[in-house]
Amino acid sequence: MGFVYIVLHLILLLLLAPLVEGTIRKTKAFWQNREGPGLLQPYYNLIKYLKKDSVISDNASWLYWSAPYLTFASIAAAALLIPSVSPDMTISFAGDIILLCYLFAFARFYMALAGLDTGSAFGGMGSSREMFISAMVEPVMFLALFSIALKVNSTDLSVIAGATASIGLGLMNPSHILAMIAMFIVSLAETGRIPIDNPDTHLELTMVHEGMLLEYSGKPLALMQYSAMLKQMLILTLLGNVFLPWGGLPSIDYIGLLSGSLIYIVKIFILALITATVEIANNKLRIFRVPGLLMTAFFLAGLAVVVQLLLKG
Amino acid sequence: MREVINSLELYRNKLLTLYRNKFGEQIDFEFLMDNQIIVTVPKELLVSACLYTQQTLKAPLVDMIGTDEREIDECYGLYYVFASNDLDLFITISTRVERDNPAFPSVTPAIHAAHWYEREVKDMLGVHPIGHPDPKRLVRHFWSKEVHPLRKDIPKGMKLPRTDKELPFKQVKGEGIFQVPVGPIHAGIIEPGHFRFSVQGEYIINLEAKLFYTHRGIEKLAEEMNFHQALPLVERICGVCSFSHSTSYCQAVEKLAGTEIPDRARYIRTIILELERLYNHLGDVGNICAGTGFTFGISQGSRLKETMMQLNERIAGNRYLRGINVPGGVQLDLDNEISMQIRETLTAVAGDFRELKEILVNNDSFNERLIGTGVLPPEIALKMNVVGPGGRASGSRRDVRKNHPYAAYSNTEFQVPSYTAGDVKSRLLVRIDEIEESFGIISQALAAIPGGKLNSALGPIKPQSYALGYTESPRGENIHWVMAGQGNTIFRYRVRSASYTNWPAVQAAVPGNMVPDFPFINKSFELFYSCLGR
Numbered sequence: 101m102g103f104v105y106i107v108l109h110l111i112l113l114l115l116l117a118p119l120v121e122g123t124i125r126k127t128k129a130f131w132q133n134r135e136g137p138g139l140l141q142p143y144y145n146l147i148k149y150l151k152k153d154s155v156i157s158d159n160a161s162w163l164y165w166s167a168p169y170l171t172f173a174s175i176a177a178a179a180l181l182i183p184s185v186s187p188d189m190t191i192s193f194a195g196d197i198i199l200l201c202y203l204f205a206f207a208r209f210y211m212a213l214a215g216l217d218t219g220s221a222f223g224g225m226g227s228s229r230e231m232f233i234s235a236m237v238e239p240v241m242f243l244a245l246f247s248i249a250l251k252v253n254s255t256d257l258s259v260i261a262g263a264t265a266s267i268g269l270g271l272m273n274p275s276h277i278l279a280m281i282a283m284f285i286v287s288l289a290e291t292g293r294i295p296i297d298n299p300d301t302h303l304e305l306t307m308v309h310e311g312m313l314l315e316y317s318g319k320p321l322a323l324m325q326y327s328a329m330l331k332q333m334l335i336l337t338l339l340g341n342v343f344l345p346w347g348g349l350p351s352i353d354y355i356g357l358l359s360g361s362l363i364y365i366v367k368i369f370i371l372a373l374i375t376a377t378v379e380i381a382n383n384k385l386r387i388f389r390v391p392g393l394l395m396t397a398f399f400l401a402g403l404a405v406v407v408q409l410l411l412k413g
Numbered sequence: 414m415r416e417v418i419n420s421l422e423l424y425r426n427k428l429l430t431l432y433r434n435k436f437g438e439q440i441d442f443e444f445l446m447d448n449q450i451i452v453t454v455p456k457e458l459l460v461s462a463c464l465y466t467q468q469t470l471k472a473p474l475v476d477m478i479g480t481d482e483r484e485i486d487e488c489y490g491l492y493y494v495f496a497s498n499d500l501d502l503f504i505t506i507s508t509r510v511e512r513d514n515p516a517f518p519s520v521t522p523a524i525h526a527a528h529w530y531e532r533e534v535k536d537m538l539g540v541h542p543i544g545h546p547d548p549k550r551l552v553r554h555f556w557s558k559e560v561h562p563l564r565k566d567i568p569k570g571m572k573l574p575r576t577d578k579e580l581p582f583k584q585v586k587g588e589g590i591f592q593v594p595v596g597p598i599h600a601g602i603i604e605p606g607h608f609r610f611s612v613q614g615e616y617i618i619n620l621e622a623k624l625f626y627t628h629r630g631i632e633k634l635a636e637e638m639n640f641h642q643a644l645p646l647v648e649r650i651c652g653v654c655s656f657s658h659s660t661s662y663c664q665a666v667e668k669l670a671g672t673e674i675p676d677r678a679r680y681i682r683t684i685i686l687e688l689e690r691l692y693n694h695l696g697d698v699g700n701i702c703a704g705t706g707f708t709f710g711i712s713q714g715s716r717l718k719e720t721m722m723q724l725n726e727r728i729a730g731n732r733y734l735r736g737i738n739v740p741g742g743v744q745l746d747l748d749n750e751i752s753m754q755i756r757e758t759l760t761a762v763a764g765d766f767r768e769l770k771e772i773l774v775n776n777d778s779f780n781e782r783l784i785g786t787g788v789l790p791p792e793i794a795l796k797m798n799v800v801g802p803g804g805r806a807s808g809s810r811r812d813v814r815k816n817h818p819y820a821a822y823s824n825t826e827f828q829v830p831s832y833t834a835g836d837v838k839s840r841l842l843v844r845i846d847e848i849e850e851s852f853g854i855i856s857q858a859l860a861a862i863p864g865g866k867l868n869s870a871l872g873p874i875k876p877q878s879y880a881l882g883y884t885e886s887p888r889g890e891n892i893h894w895v896m897a898g899q900g901n902t903i904f905r906y907r908v909r910s911a912s913y914t915n916w917p918a919v920q921a922a923v924p925g926n927m928v929p930d931f932p933f934i935n936k937s938f939e940l941f942y943s944c945l946g947r
Binding site for chain 2: 294302386
């Protein structure tokens with residue numbers, strides 16, 4: 101039975117990821133007093149890219165064409181580690197939060213290599229900025245997750261999520277809130293949102309994540325963008341299931357899973373709305389101000405760990 | 414009014430004495446159309462006469478024209494136009510360059526503003542500025558060096574031979590310094606221009622722009638056309654400054670013909686010119702937000718711009734205000750109903766704009782990006798004669814509407830905003846203030862508009878006479894220079910748009926900033942490629 105649940109979990113994430121992206125875009129359009137494209141537009145875009153031919157630069161090596169597959173594979177593997185509806189729906193026997201962070205790092209590393217591969221100036225700039233930012237994002241993510249791990253005495257995400265779900269609001273101590281804020285800042289950086297990156301820009305000189313993808317077209321582009329949407333979904337899931345202890349532990353039967361899915365989806369969409377609203381109210385930071393923001397997150401996460409240790413006595 | 418002319422009269426005589434004392438009997442004087450003085454000097458005196466005009470008479474160089482007049486007196490003509498800052502007066506230093514020796518002493522080492530003009534004359538006419546510090550090709554960097562299209566013996570419509578050799582860029586070399594080529598094709602739907610950055614990490618050490626990719630030969634095409642025929646061409650020099658360009662052109666032709674346009678036409682031109690400024694500035698305020706990723710500002714800016722453009726369409730039948738001007742006045746009346754519509758739209762737009770202004774001016778993360786970014790120091794702006802909002806954000810107070818009033822601007826009250834910081838924020842503020850002034854100008858003009866005819870007939874135009882037309886477009890002064898030929902046709906037409914003078918300023922303002930700041934530094938000047946590709 102467990103295997104079926106894991107497959108269901110993956111399908112749910114894969115299906116919903118573009119919808120979450122569509123929701124964020126629609127919310128942004130709403131704040132701009134625009135109609136905006138429909139919620140389903142990201143699906144149409146992916147289908148469109150899949151139908152198109154791909155133009156590959158003469159300077160591209162095997163890195164260029166292998167990157168979309170490897171990026172997608174590592175993000176999809178990460179998806180199997182993060183519980184969505186129920187804590188039991190993961191392959192937690194295979195790895196914990198450390199593996200998760202490394203899977204993200206692997207995808208990022210590969211994408212940066214692919215950005216450099218074609219020799220385009222924009223790809224290089226995007227890659228170097230991405231590495232610059234991620235050097236500060238990763239420690240924050242580790243620390244924020246560790247503060248929770250300390251609380252439940254496990255680095256296994258399904259144990260952590262199970263604990264947060266069953267303990268509920270009792271978990272909301274100062275350490276948890278600090279870690280939650282740090283994780284939210286990380287989520288803005290990891291999903292390439294304003295104030296750190298701008299996902300909607302056409303200005304090549306300002307791009308970070310989009311800069312690395314600039315040389316891609318057609319099917320590989322679809323895969324790259326799908327990976328980004330899936331990663332965004334995972335980050336929001338992490339935020340929702342680990343840091344928002346609300347909803348209870350669903351029982352493993354049809355009703356339990358249905359209500360669990362509903363709660364999960366509501367959580368994700370609320371987080372998407374918050375992300376979009378933060379984006380609309382802010383300008384992109386100067387890239388040399390980004391460390392300031394991420395350092396704030398780092399100290400919050402560090403503080404969360406310290407407070408957690410103190411509380412445990 | 415009488416007094417001004419009297420003092421101008423006095424001033425002319427004073428000038429005459431000044432020049433005579435300085436340069437003796439070698440120079441010729443001519444007074445044209447009440448505010449233009451032509452000083453003809455021999456080639457050897459060109460540099461000193463220009464320098465004298467700029468320094469002693471406090472008149473910046475605003476344009477320079479080269480003509481091929483070999484069929485008349487076996488010479489090329491050069492005309493350096495200076496505009497007085499204190500008086501409504503244009504002083505042209507003109508010189509002749511003989512056919513057999515097409516070279517002249519370059520003025521650029523003395524007056525930096527002549528830099529591009531002299532390079533263009535070299536490209537287009539094959540008249541060489543001797544001693545120019547950077548004489549490489551400007552306009553024709555992709556054509557063969559041998560052909561000079563503005564010479565009269567090159568037929569119109571000739572396909573010019575191309576060159577395979579790329580004009581090299583200036584490169585900064587050193588450890589960790591990279592070249593970042595951007596363009597000529599860009600990601601947005603914009604025109605071609607190649608920007609070559611030398612960067613160290615995120616910091617820009619040098620920027621060189623290669624522009625003029627879309628040369629359309631409008632100046633050549635206009636030659637031999639009659640004055641009315643050329644108008645549709647003039648209106649297409651630039652999309653969004655279409656009305657400023659056509660007004661400049663019409664004013665030049667009207668001066669040549671000695672025609673006074675009816676008062677009603679003067680007011681209608683004023684209203685339309687300000688409507689053009691409004692839709693441009695509203696859009697540009699939004700566009701600056703695009704560079705900082707402030708999507709709220711972009712969409713509000715484009716919404717207000719669209720409202721204004723829909724108003725344009727109701728007025729003119731097109732969104733770019735074409736087909737209104739004719740030499741001699743206007744051909745389209747503003748009736749009561751359309752005036753009401755203008756008033757109503759402006760009231761609504763003004764209300765929304767003030768809300769947007771509050772949000773933009775008070776948003777900290779927006780200001781953080783803008784303040785101190787893309788600084789154009791006032792002394793450099795002065796040397797380059799940077800015009801329009803770009804110049805006025807760097808300490809200049811020059812606005813053609815005030816300095817050399819045309820249309821009905823002398824009958825309306827308005828302020829010329831000026832800031833000294835020279836950064837992106839200042840340029841944004843200049844635009845924001847100018848929008849407020851434009852609302853005022855339009856409502857004054859609508860209230861005071863007199864009845865009467867819309868246009869007057871043009872008088873006869875003497876061959877080889879020439880005149881200037883000038884307007885303050887949303888981007889700065891557009892100066893058109895028209896020389897008449899036989900039988901009411903154009904002999905030489907020269908367009909100097911605001912973008913032409915301000916492009917070098919972008920290259921001066923960018924170094925020292927970060928690469929991601931370039932888009933909105935560029936946007937804060939808001940220049941066009943098509944105004945260069947005349």
